[in-house]
Amino acid sequence: MCGIIGYTGFREASAVVMECLQRLEYRGYDSAGLAVVGGQLHLFKKVGTIGDLAADVPDMQGGTAIGHTRWATHGEVTLANAHPHTDCRREIAVAHNGIIENFQKLRQELQRAGHTFASETDTEVVAHLIEDAYEGSLPQAVAAALKKIEGSYALVAVAREEPGLMVAARRESPLVVGMGDREQFVASDVPAFLPFTKRVIYVEDGDLVVVRPDSVQILDPAGRQADREECLITWDVEDAQKAGYEHFMLKEIHEQPISIAHTLRGRLSEIEPQVLLEEADLGETDSLAIVACGTSCYAGMVGAYIMEQLASIPVATALSSEYRYFGQKRGTVIGVTQSGETADTLGALRAAQRHGCRTMAITNVAGSTATRIADATILTRCGPEIGVAATKTFTSQVAVLVLLALKMGLSSGVLQTDAVRGYVSALRHLPSAVTRVLDRxxxxxxxxxxxxxxxxxxxxxxxxxxxxxxxxxxxxxxxxxxxxxxxxxxxxxxxxxxxxxxxxxxxxxxxxxxxxxxxxxxxxxxxxxxxxxxxxxxxxxxx
Known part of the structure; x- marks a missing residue:
């Protein structure tokens, strides 16, 4: 799971990007790199740690830089394959997450046109496509390059001739813009720039983002100016730190009593009893499917079992990557995704909508793509999960699905009041039960x-x-x-x-x-x- 960071502003960009890269270490990587625009395009790469890379980066002028942490997918773990990648003349640099599916064909075409390649990666193709289209305007060149690309990407590009400018874009891979005072950030995840700003815009599929120190311009796939909602991050830098634990995963395992309590807060009433989930109105539905990937899919399978038990409604579960090939043509589809940016789950939700299904997202990130495309959303509210392996988000997803099952059972009349009261009481005691397990x-x-x-x-x-x-x-x-x-x-x-x-x-x-x-x-x-x-x-x- 690679990490991207870009910065343009009044600070020394290389120092800012190096700090931001350290905040993306949780995503895992085998190599890292940095490109700084300052008179020339300065490129630094290292196989190993970000600390190893930092030792090679001198203090230098330049207000614009991009950085990247890489997990090898195309090509081995080598210095040449580390990002950022450049064009033939080292005038343009690109950092990219995703998979360029037609990169072999594009590479061959570019080689026939005289381009020379230094790596085995799919990303380097993007740098050469931009070079091919560049006529003094990086935004226009990036837009032209993207028209030839098939696959998924979150990328950011800079050019030596245009200091103080970054151009970013996304398709099926998360990207977020952080907006500061006389400085702007582009990153694959919020923690990268959280010490500098909490004002963010989540980039949407097909968007092209033109970033300067004092402005952010977003163009939709048709090239028109697009207004995207600005969000304010409600959690703090401390939430994205280890707090004395050896690693983030251990911290987040121990956060589960608190995270589950946050998920349930304000959503249970033992007086009536009832489940307070106004955002979860599914209406009348005779068919329900849950789509998700990895851990979220297993949470969905648990939820499906509980829904069938408590609400007597048949629930299908499917891996998001498979659902789009055989998805149902009616009813309601629930997409479960921690980040709200899981490409396959977003694709499954869109496929469901094309078939006329009502959709719901269960996610941890307000303002994410899933919340924008689904007809309804339930937030798990369990705080940022930095560890790569899901822990507290799994238990909070299950808690939300239990709440949803109880609400459905009450609405349909399948569950009686006394039974609901028992489930509500058990849910209230869940955080303390998890604490007892962690004590062992x-x-x-x-x-x-x-x-x-x-x-x-x-x-x-x-x-x-x-x-x-x-x-x-x-x-x-x-x-x-x-x-x-x-x-x-x-x-x-x-x-x-x-x-x-x-x-x-x-x-x-x-x-x-x-x-x-x-x-x-x-x-x-x-x-x-x-x-x-x-x-x-x-x-x-x-x-």
């Missing part, structure tokens, strides 16, 4: 040590615990780099059993519910294969 961190560390030498692991569950098993396996892969698979426990006998050995730990999710006995049977079958079993179960379940 030392015990969990000891369990983790027993798994650290494993080559691969299984997670199993039934019913509502099946998507939780999938989420557990995803986190294990994403964070520990150990291979893990999540299964519905009843499916072990249809193939996965062949992989069970004494070296294959199985994490079993067991609750005091109607499928408990079946889970115990599955555990017995696993132990017969001599695979170690770690059960995640209620305190009172000694068995």
């Amino acid at each position: 961190e030392e015990h969990l560390r000891q369990v983790a040590q027993t798994l650290a030498s494993s080559r691969y692991l299984f997670f199993i569950g039934r019913g509502i615990h099946h998507p939780l098993a999938l989420e557990g396996a995803l986190k294990m892969k994403e964070i520990s780099y150990l291979h893990a698979e999540g299964f519905a426990a009843g499916e072990l006998k249809h193939g996965p059993f062949a992989l069970l050995t004494p070296e294959t730990p199985v994490i079993a999710l067991v609750d005091d519910d109607p499928v408990r006995d079946k889970m115990l049977t599955n555990i017995g079958e696993i132990k017969a294969r001599k695979s170690p079993v770690i059960a995640v179960a209620p305190d009172h379940d000694a068995e």
